[in-house]
Amino acid sequence: MPGTGHFCLNPCVGDNRGVNLQPTALADVPAGDIRLIVSDLDGTLLDENGQMPEELWAIVRELHDKGIVFAPASGRQYWTLLDIFDPIRDGLTVIAENGAIVMHDGEEISSLGLDYDTAAAVVRRVREQKDEGINGALVLCCQKTAYIERTDEDFTRNVIPYYHNTTQVPDLLSVISGMENGTWDDKLLKVAQFDYDDVSISAESSMGRFSHTHQYVVSGKNWADLMHVDVDKGPAVAALQRRLGVTEEQTLIFGDFLNDLGMMKHAAYSFAMANAHPQLLAAAHYVAPPNTEQGVLKVIRELVL
The missing domain is CATH 3.30.1240.10 (Hypothetical Protein, Haloacid Dehalogenase-like Hydrolase; Chain: A; domain 2)
Incomplete structure (x- = not known):
């Protein structure tokens, strides 16, 4: 799917099929030196109407000032993501086409092409x-x-x-x-x-x-x-970590659906949204508040800023 990470046409509220785990108490999450934050969009960062929270731009700028990289991970085209993140597009790191290509400040980090x-x-x-x-x-x-x-x-x-x-x-x-x-x-x-x-x-x-x-x-x-058979957000995150010199222990990841499963393996701080698919909830270390409550931003504010 071109726009929504290939598995979910619309914001994935309710895709947990009845599983309604309570968000992790963030005070119980051990502190760490987080250097990389990766977030899915639909059903995760975007709200139930597919809209970007306005507070994101200021938060990403603050992360940048602290030397922390924020990277959206999506099935969307790289150029489309640049437009979506236009207020912070300078120096933006992007995992696009569901992991087929990773770009950092206009430079290709990795790509897997179709024959x-x-x-x-x-x-x-x-x-x-x-x-x-x-x-x-x-x-x-x-x-x-x-x-x-x-x-x-x-x-x-x-x-x-x-x-x-x-x-x-x-x-x-x-x-x-x-x-x-x-x-x-x-x-x-x-x-x-x-x-x-x-x-x-x-x-x-x-x-x-x-x-x-x-x-x-x-x-x-x-x-x-x-x-390509190996296209996945997980290897894309690993390639980005290698390029940035960041470890799994320094990585915070958010997702909600099956195409985010691969990413969960590459972060000590892996968060499934409370509205996530049951398999993702099982794979993640922690649970974030749902996308309807700006769960991604809440976790970033509490754990990183």
């Missing part, structure tokens, strides 16, 4: 589906921009909210072959399929056939993604 042959096969199959009457299209998600070849206004209106930096091209296969032979200067990260109807049906034949060798995720009614 060209698989991407080309998906493009060809989706074109066949158009001839079969399926109403959908692909987004070729790359480091510099997202490429689309379908240009009607209704389709682009569905794409732009998730991919702020989008480029229309006449032929996605030409872009893929150009990247492969070095004549097109970009790096392929994933392909995303949009379907006006049920994408789980159309994407099963275009992407699902690669699920044994790649990471294939249907993230809602209309969107599905195909990525």
